Amino acid sequence: MTPSEARARDAADPLRTYRDAFHIPDGVIYLDGNSLGPLPRTTPAALADLAERQWGDRLIRSWNEGWIEAPRRVGAKIARLIGASKDEVIVADSTSVNLFKLLVAALRHASPRGTILSETGNFPTDLHIAEGAVGCVPGSRLHAVARNQLATSLDGETALLMLTHVHYKTSQRFDMSAWSAKARENGALTLWDLSHSVGAIPIDLNGAGADMAVGCGYKYLNGGPGAPAFLYVSKRLQEMLASPLSGWMGHAAPFGFADAYAPAPGMTRWLAGTPPMLGMAALEAGLDIWRDVDQQQVAVKSAALFDTLAAIGRNAGLDCVSPADPARRGSHISFRHPDAYAICQALIDRGVIGDFRDPDILRFGLTPLYLGFADVVRAGEILCEIVASGAYRDPAYQARNAVT
């Protein structure tokens, strides 16, 4: 695609106006919205209102004026992006903490089955938290196998199949319907981590028959650094599962101040402590952008942006590790290169922000709401220049930061 062809595609893009909803710094092409979504233009005012009016002026009264409902209200806004009913999603804690709650609850429910089946190379916190969860449920264990061994590893011991819908490194996507069916036929529950798919590709949890899910607020949902996360439990399971993190906000009567815990009905039982209202306000501002977005248009544009960058990478001789078939991938593209870290640093120096994933993955988030074809073509040109010139060999690009 030439730059002028790219500009023509952008001019015809039905999603082009959403770019104005975000603050993208001058001189930056931001290909890391799959790690931290950019600032929505409405968020500073939402935060100022939360801080100055709701907290500053209304003080404690705000708990009765919208705060106490926020986890459910914001959860309902996520529900429509993931094919769930509004009373199947709640916003709470972090993805890691939510995963722990659901894993322990599901293992107890599924007993005597005791195996969490997952994939080696899954996003680390999923496996780490699963280790922690099985340590809390006697007789349970974590069994992580390569993707091509998952189907044959589902057996009568499998309590639940824990998969990340879109892989954080490779962008490979599981067929949620097919795997949910396979697990169900096997008598196992499913738990999906949607962190790299929510807001990136269409998701239909109910349609797929998924049992549980968790996901992140700060990637494609643009909720801000460390935004609160969400969890989903299918209505058919809600009253059968209880949280091991039995905090007061998940109590049936939190202000009754009883000594004994009793779980609240519905999704409220998955709350533990007091909702983080600043993070909640930013997440809600990010979600409100999605209100009228046509998710099918997002999927079509995501695929086209990907194909554009994949073609550029192919011409530059880069090794793309992400699937060619749009139905089998998410909205980021990854290339393998032994100098991935240094190339990533050289790109940042030229205003192209992607990221690096240890040990050799160069990853670019292709986020249809605020990226255009001209951005991707320009980023691809710069990438090709850096690879062709060997500019990344500069020692300054080799020194690693704490976080990448």
Place this chain on the structure above:
Amino acid sequence: MTPSEARARDAADPLRTYRDAFHIPDGVIYLDGNSLGPLPRTTPAALADLAERQWGDRLIRSWNEGWIEAPRRVGAKIARLIGASKDEVIVADSTSVNLFKLLVAALRHASPRGTILSETGNFPTDLHIAEGAVGCVPGSRLHAVARNQLATSLDGETALLMLTHVHYKTSQRFDMSAWSAKARENGALTLWDLSHSVGAIPIDLNGAGADMAVGCGYKYLNGGPGAPAFLYVSKRLQEMLASPLSGWMGHAAPFGFADAYAPAPGMTRWLAGTPPMLGMAALEAGLDIWRDVDQQQVAVKSAALFDTLAAIGRNAGLDCVSPADPARRGSHISFRHPDAYAICQALIDRGVIGDFRDPDILRFGLTPLYLGFADVVRAGEILCEIVASGAYRDPAYQARNAVT
């Protein structure tokens, strides 16, 4: 104390200038800072900087420019308020979630001892979370007894003594040194919930020989609604305890992306998910006010404000349930009254914001940084008028809200 005496006390108050650090709405006397501290004047700018510059302009690069260190940096600012070394405190999650982590870790460490000893009527989330924690450690149990039975209930089965330093309803304070010693002599660990004491009274965890502690950021620390919480582990125990919430941010090498969990050294292992940076920025702004505060002056003024309101309550015939001895209480005062809820609502209508705790407690936070003697005397006058006139019998004051 007459209004003119109160004004004279305020004029001589060495802490009087701190009032300007907070936004207190016109016409409000805020006696609920023990539930939600008011907005520091610096917080809106700190949030705007976090959102607009750090997130908006610097985007993902901010993780390397201060964010990743925030849980430890902000923890160190709390450490000096609680008599801990700066590497003994970290900011993470909520009080409830932190409590769960420490309880499970401590029960595993203390095995074969398996009892969490605590107090009936403790803050509910402490008991609820303890229920959840013992459900995750086979052979453990929660034993909650009345305060006067605690000493005789410490026995060879006690793994840890979990106490709330200052009681949320009555303001009763445990002698931390004496109870830590008693537990230690008995071979048990101690875990202190500092939610109602941090920023209210001097605390010396190291001096008292306390083993573990958790606490809240949104009360006397003024970190905002649902602010991140903190946890403390004595250096002598740090390498012996590991978190059941083994998320990636507590991993020894979070960006190594290994499948197997390995806890980070020191306090970092108590992190689970990505730090909530908006809440963290607001908490840090709140804590920075405390930098040069003389905590002894806070204690002296707290006691004097309490005695002032206690005397007014006595004259009005109210039943004070908080201790008369300043060394045995926190910085809030509670009165028992069968119409506590309605009185609280009538007070709010007159601009005096305190709170109600089920079933019959009227509670007032006496926060020395932004309250003066004239405020307390005026609030006391209004309280007396409402009680004497029976204005609280108005049906409008009897209808309960969701949260109070």
